[in-house]
Amino acid sequence: MAEANGKRFHTRHLIFLLMAIAVVLPLIFKPGLPLRVTKEVQDIYDYIEGLPEESVVIISFDHEASSLPEMVPMAEALLRHCFRKNLKVCGMALLAEGTSVGDANLRRIGAEYNKEYGEDYIFWGFRPQHEVAILALGEDITREFKTDYTGRPISGFPIMQGLRNYQNVAAVISVGDGDIPIYWVNYAQARYGVNIIPAITAVMATTMYPFLQSEQIVGLAAGLKGAAEYEKLLNRTGLATRGMDAQSTAHVLIIVLIAIGNIIMFRQRGGKRS
């Protein structure tokens, strides 16, 4: 426990300043470090690439406004791939703040590929109580979402013909900043066997590794790095690729700080002994 003291400028403030510099400088100078595509991201790409045209994919925007810088590049890359492959995309949100962001993203990327709302993609809207909503979709989608985000009955849209529950869905992409992707695995995958593609923040990445090894998820796109790798696979430089240099320098700074912290500790120990 660190005792608070009355000093105006603490060591921690210096660390904060250094971190800010370490993040900002690479964003200005753009060194463009090379990026390796990991197997987890490649697996997602290959899975989507291998789906027959017109397969249905659900994309759930399970994030809040706080993680937009990390989530939006990820969602954009995955949506571009889905639309490029002519898949049918059904959008939804299990967190209220993901709703308007998800709707806007779907419409924007859909327009890029000249996709028709209701025919090639749809946005069902938001449902609270995520575990309940996930389970309910496994039984009957039209019972859970009677209308789309704009209030029109979803059963009237061509995209919904023959789409009853997870049995008719090729994969669920959960773009999430918390533990909702885990709920998708625990309830939708374990109970209904649907394929789950988690696209999550870097801070939550290691929670998904056990599911990766037990093959309960198709792959894993984690953080800005996952999005940057996906952008590389799509041959498209986006927001994520530009952010990777900043992430590199931030990691190096943390390693340097740990080293300095240890040097200080050893010097203090040496001083005490002498």
Next chain:
Amino acid sequence: MTDKVLYIHKPFLILLILTLIPFSAQAAIDTYDTPNDGGNSITVTWGGEVIAQSRDKFTSLDIQRQKVAESAGWETAAVLPVTDSVFVDDSVKDNIPYKYRIVFSAPEGEALIFESEPVKSSPQFFNTKRLNVLIGVIICCVILFYYIYESRKGKKFYLRPIGGLQAIDDAVGRATEMGKPILYSAGRGKMQRVATIASMNVLSSVATKTAEYNTPLIFPNSEPVVAAVAQEVVYEAYLKAGHPDRYNPDDVFYLTDSQFGYAAAVDGIMVRRKPATNLFIGTFEAESLILAETGNSIGAIQIAGTDSTIQLAFFIVACDYFLIGEEYFAASGYLSKDPMVLGSLKGQDWLKIIVGGAIILGAVLETAGIGFFSKLFGIG
């Protein structure tokens, strides 16, 4: 399972019948009630040598069905790629006999038809694919009930000291000495989450102590239901301690369910009210380090317990004491000393031994190339 060539309604009729009759015994169409479902479903499968050999000749495959009783005409149930060999018809009615036929056809008019025997759909009362789960549930229940029963009979069980829980007393005492409040957070878990229920158990124990010492207990919530339950839990604890007058309902309140909105608000409360002790007991996500670091910066004693494994790493760095894994779920028994809860903890230990044994056995068998054991754990 029966199969037969019925008729060809296109040219080359006689020729085709003559061609197919010798092979019909080797072709197969099988229809059956889809197992382990809620009814309204029949599965049709087909295969065999004739189909395999003739697939290349045909370009379309129709699945047709007919209600036997009505002797109505055939209706198309699905049009599939010729390479398919299974079709699940989810649009039938239960307890009505249906006949199916598969029709391979070519653009030149050539066709190959197989017809099935009548079949009925019906709902099932037990999903046999989940038999392994049922056995697992029964094993868990039997072991837990046994130890709860033993405990009720008066058998004493040893519970090892848990540092994080032992520290709660000292932390409450420290806050009292300093004349500062205690801040309790159950994180962002919903009420139905087991971790949140476990957190309420710890809260009850903490509230009893704060009531005795007359130390303010601040509990900002990120869930309205948790807030309502927490108000009740804290009030009951104060009542039990004999000091209902010391309970301030304004100290247990709902903030927001926005993750970082909650983190910002709790940080603000910490900075303004400077609690002597922070207890982070519940489900936490990325906000864990933001809360714990702010608590650290104000010099508070911090105790954390969570079921979110990844957040443990952050709590370990920034907190003084922490509860790892099932220590957190043991807190209820540890603090209340309820014999029935203690009995279930003993049962948990035995379950862990069984799971550990199964993991070791599975690893050994898989390494030896024997896969049957791990397949027993698949869920349908």
Next chain:
Amino acid sequence: MYRRIPLIVCFIFGAFMLIQFFVPHRVSTEFYEMTLEWAQIIYAFALLVGALMLMKHHAVNATRKSSDDRPFSIIVIAGIATMCIAGLIWGHGEGTVFNWFFQNVQAPMQSTMFSLLAFFVASAAFRGFRARNTQAIFLLIAATIVMLGRVPIGELISPVIPQVADWILNVPSMAARRGIYIGIALGSIATSLRVILGIERTYLGGS
């Protein structure tokens, strides 16, 4: 009676949800779907309770002149009022006032809070990551490799670093995490059973 009715309801629904998992019959799934709908309806009312609780708490603070939290409570009430009025009058779609506030006020503020993680990780690592003993040294080495291996600069230093980082995450780290997961899962099962059977009842407000 005050305690018994919730306990009976808890037992009936807990036991039903457990049995339902094994019964695919239509009656079972219909009832299950209905229960899921009830849960969502109850949650909607809980949100209302939350909103009232929030307003009450901040209204009390805002009217108390001596309260340190007074300015913050006034801001909360003003914020809620603004968003409600904007949403009710102009709707919540793209190009609306509500959406403008969301994109330009709420999102940047929340992102700022999230970004604090980078700063706090740095300060916590500097303060807490010390090679005090052999285990801590191993932990330090592993952390350094993983941190380098997860960003492009690690690949630039040596292509082996990302591979070792992947191994650390997939083997030792995973083994430890699985152990904790199993413990948590068993703890959850035992706690759930205690709740269903009414042994654990603190969440009802007392024992």
